[in-house]
Amino acid sequence: MIGPPSSNTKSNVLSPAQTLVDGRIPQRFSPFRRYLLLMVFCFAQFLDSVNNSALFSAIPALENSLGINESESTWVISAFQLTFASFLLISGRISDVYNPKVAFTGGVAALGVLSIGAGFVNDKIALIVLRALSGIAAAMTIPSALSLLVNVFPEPTEQARAIGVFGGCGAVGNVLGLIIGAIFVQYASWRWVFWFVAIVAFMIAGACVLLVPPQEEQVYVEGARWKSLDLGGVSILTAALILFIFAITSGSSDGWGSALVIAPLIISIFMVAGFFFFETRIPASKAAVPPRTWFLPNFAVLFGTALLPYFWWTTIFTTYTTLWQDVYHWTAISTAIHMIPIGVLAFAMSFTGPLSRVINPKWIILFAESLLVIATILLAFADGPDKYWPFVFPGFALGSAGAMLVYSHTNIAIFRTSPSSMAGTVGAIFNGALQLGSAVGIAAVGSIESSVEEEHGGEVESGYTGQQAAFWFLLGIVGIEFLGLLVFYRTEKEGVVPDVAPAKAEDAMEVVDEKLVEAKLDTANVVRGGGPTILDVSELVMDVNSVDIGISPV
Numbered sequence: 314m315i316g317p318p319s320s321n322t323k324s325n326v327l328s329p330a331q332t333l334v335d336g337r338i339p340q341r342f343s344p345f346r347r348y349l350l351l352m353v354f355c356f357a358q359f360l361d362s363v364n365n366s367a368l369f370s371a372i373p374a375l376e377n378s379l380g381i382n383e384s385e386s387t388w389v390i391s392a393f394q395l396t397f398a399s400f401l402l403i404s405g406r407i408s409d410v411y412n413p414k415v416a417f418t419g420g421v422a423a424l425g426v427l428s429i430g431a432g433f434v435n436d437k438i439a440l441i442v443l444r445a446l447s448g449i450a451a452a453m454t455i456p457s458a459l460s461l462l463v464n465v466f467p468e469p470t471e472q473a474r475a476i477g478v479f480g481g482c483g484a485v486g487n488v489l490g491l492i493i494g495a496i497f498v499q500y501a502s503w504r505w506v507f508w509f510v511a512i513v514a515f516m517i518a519g520a521c522v523l524l525v526p527p528q529e530e531q532v533y534v535e536g537a538r539w540k541s542l543d544l545g546g547v548s549i550l551t552a553a554l555i556l557f558i559f560a561i562t563s564g565s566s567d568g569w570g571s572a573l574v575i576a577p578l579i580i581s582i583f584m585v586a587g588f589f590f591f592e593t594r595i596p597a598s599k600a601a602v603p604p605r606t607w608f609l610p611n612f613a614v615l616f617g618t619a620l621l622p623y624f625w626w627t628t629i630f631t632t633y634t635t636l637w638q639d640v641y642h643w644t645a646i647s648t649a650i651h652m653i654p655i656g657v658l659a660f661a662m663s664f665t666g667p668l669s670r671v672i673n674p675k676w677i678i679l680f681a682e683s684l685l686v687i688a689t690i691l692l693a694f695a696d697g698p699d700k701y702w703p704f705v706f707p708g709f710a711l712g713s714a715g716a717m718l719v720y721s722h723t724n725i726a727i728f729r730t731s732p733s734s735m736a737g738t739v740g741a742i743f744n745g746a747l748q749l750g751s752a753v754g755i756a757a758v759g760s761i762e763s764s765v766e767e768e769h770g771g772e773v774e775s776g777y778t779g780q781q782a783a784f785w786f787l788l789g790i791v792g793i794e795f796l797g798l799l800v801f802y803r804t805e806k807e808g809v810v811p812d813v814a815p816a817k818a819e820d821a822m823e824v825v826d827e828k829l830v831e832a833k834l835d836t837a838n839v840v841r842g843g844g845p846t847i848l849d850v851s852e853l854v855m856d857v858n859s860v861d862i863g864i865s866p867v
Contacts, residue, residue, distance in 0.1 A: 342465055346524065350465050351475050353520045354458045355482040356513065357421055361451045362486025364424070364510050365393060367494030369634040370645045371503040378503065379437045387759040390627070391558055391752045392441045396448030398748035399551040402601040405456035405741040406542050413460035418521045420453025425514030432507035456741060461525060480724075481663035484717060487626065488649075488656025491634070495645035543601040546591050550601070553584035554749065561756040606731075606738060614801040615727045618678060619743050620750030621794050622720040625685060625712060627751040628758045628787050629655065629692075632780050633705075640773055641698045654706060655713040662717035666725060674726040675802045681718030682795040688712030689791055693784035696777035720747070758783045 342350070368375075372386050381389070408416040424447055431443040462479060466472040497505040560578035568574070589604070597603040607613055633652070637643040643651075668677060688711040695704035724743060731739040762779035769775035 347465050350524055351462070351478065353517055353524065354462055355479055356517050357417070357454045357458055358479055359482045359486040359489075360421075360424070360510060360513050360517065361397075361454065362483045363490035363493060364428070364447065364451065365390065366487045366490030366630065367497075367506045367509075369630045370491050370494030370649055371498050371506050372634060373638045373645075374498050374503040375440075379435070379440065381437050385437060387631075387755050388441050389444055390631075391755050392445040393448040393451070394748045394752040394755075395554050395558055396445045396551065397452045398448075398745040398752065399547065399554055400449045400452035401455060401741040401745045401748070402550075402738075403542055403544070403547045404452045405738065406601070407453070408457040408460050410542065413457040413464075414521065414525045414527065416453050417457035417461060417525075418518050420450050420457065421514050421521065422518040423450035423453070425511040425518065428507040428511035428514065432504040432511070455744060459740065480721075481660050484659035484663060485656055487630075487659070488652060491630070491649040491652055492646070495649040498645045543592075543595065543599055546588055546595070546601045549584055549588045549591060553581045553588060554752075556581035556584065558752055558756050561753065561760060601738075602742065603738065606742065610730045611802055612727065612730055612739075614797060615723055615730070616742065616746050618719065618723045618794060618798055619727070619746035620753070621682070621685075621791065622716040622723075623747045623751035624754035624790065625689075625716045625787065626655070627754050628783065629709070629712070631755055631758060632762070632783055636777075636780055637698075640776075643698075651701065651705075652709070654709040658710050658713040659717040662714050663721060665718060666721055669722055669725045673804055674722045674729075675798065675804055677722045678719055678726070678798055679795065681715040681722070682791060682798070684711045684715030685719070685791045686788065686795065688715060689784055689788045693781050693788065696781065754787075758786065761786055 368390060372389065375381055375389060376386055404416065404420070427443050427447045427450060431440060431447070434440045434443065458479070459476070462475055463472055466475045493509065494503075494506050497503065497509065556577040560574050560581065563571075563574050563577075589602075592600045592602055593604050597605065630652070634648055637648045637651070638645060665677075688708040691704045691708035692712070695701070695708065727739060727743055761783050765782045766772050766775040766779040769778050772779070
């Protein structure tokens with residue numbers, strides 16, 4: 314909502330990405346300082362990925378040390394991803410309403426403190442709780458880092474390159490995290506995985522305090538700032554996601570027909586419906602997910618597509634780290650080294666963004682999903698340690714390339730279809746979908762593997778049966794995604810949707826027209842001798858100002 318006209322009125326920036334179009338001159342930095350800050354932000358993105366992927370190497374050690382079974386171990390990963398995905402929505406708003414520097418620094422510092430605690434715990438419940446809190450802290454760093462990035466790199470080409478590098482560091486972190494975790498597990502302890510995260514987090518927070526200048530207030534908010542954060546909506550959505558993942562995770566151990574599975578599953582569905590209803594009852598400017606977001610061209614199908622990349626990657630990480638270490642008895646380092654092709658191909662594909670200028674994103678994504686189909690079939694037949702080079706290696710190469718193409722070009726397409734005023738919300742939804750896909754993938758695949766292995770005599774006795782079932786399930790998901798995109802993505806609907814300003818401007822003009830009609834009636838009334846009802850000009854002005862046009866006063 315635009316504040317009353319005054320000399321102190323701030324521009325109505327709704328998202329980090331809008332800083333380039335709101336009329337405000339961005340701050341300028343020397344090249345050295347710009348790229349030093351980029352390195353700081355990339356380390357934060359890298360750290361979020363390492364904080365997750367390093368634990369894949371540590372899961373077997375965690376299971377032995379804390380007495381965690383296979384189903385419970387998925388919560389060590391999923392707890393982080395669930396809260397990370399859920400709080401991305403509100404963290405973007407916090408970054409805008411309060412201050413991106415404070416949000417970024419506070420999030421990184423909190424991640425460091427929580428990681429220190431996680432390294433000292435000896436109880437599985439305490440570890441899962443700390444992981445969930447770490448997800449909230451990590452969620453604070455992504456939208457705020459993007460907000461700071463676009464201020465540091467105002468030139469569009471340089472900005473796009475910086476954001477590409479920022480995203481590519483996540484792919485590198487996923488694989489290097491496996492290696493880092495493996496080194497700590499083999500030569501020290503799984504606890505050093507968390508302490509390493511804490512050390513790097515404190516270094517990043519200190520560098521941000523010293524290098525990033527104070528940021529300007531970006532959003533004009535009437536009343537208390539916390540009231541514009543949609544705490545109610547985010548709380549409902551978070552609870553719904555936790556119940557949903559709990560139901561999927563519990564299915565393998567308690568049976569899919571048990572009340573412990575069915576009840577939270579049904580409740581979660583009703584809570585998601587309640588969340589969307591709640592969002593329609595509050596002003597769009599305060600909603601975590603404004604209802605009109607889902608009616609943007611191709612938005613819903615692109616949201617569904619965004620669930621796929623991390624779903625595929627985390628399935629691979631979860632399946633092979635456990636198989637290679639527990640069944641094949643490979644060392645943690647050997648396991649991590651064998652996964653290097655995933656990171657190499659993902660990082661290489663992160664530079665394919667310019668392809669979308671000459672080829673429609675729909676066809677690029679469909680090609681990428683075709684690669685995922687081939688890769689998943691190859692991995693389903695990799696039923697022995699001797700099958701790495703003929704099946705696993707090409708599966709990793711094709712699959713990781715396909716997953717990164719899906720990630721990159723879904724990201725491009727989803728921003729193409731969105732107005733600039735919704736860039737922050739759309740970015741948070743996209744990243745939330747990535748993490749949600751990862752959490753659901755880990756829970757679903759873990760449950761399938763556990764169920765099949767239990768039927769065949771256990772993890773070792775069942776051989777590759779559980780993993781093969783998980784890959785056939787993954788193939789089905791990829792196939793559904795392929796058909797969904799092929800059928801429902803409409804290329805004729807592409808193009809940036811204009812901001813809501815024109816429509817709201819029309820509303821303002823309607824107010825003016827109504828007041829002019831009233832003025833004419835008053836004039837006629839006076840001429841006929843009726844009681845004068847004079848329309849004050851200030852009343853007309855205030856009525857027009859009461860309409861939120863969505864245009865910056867600059």
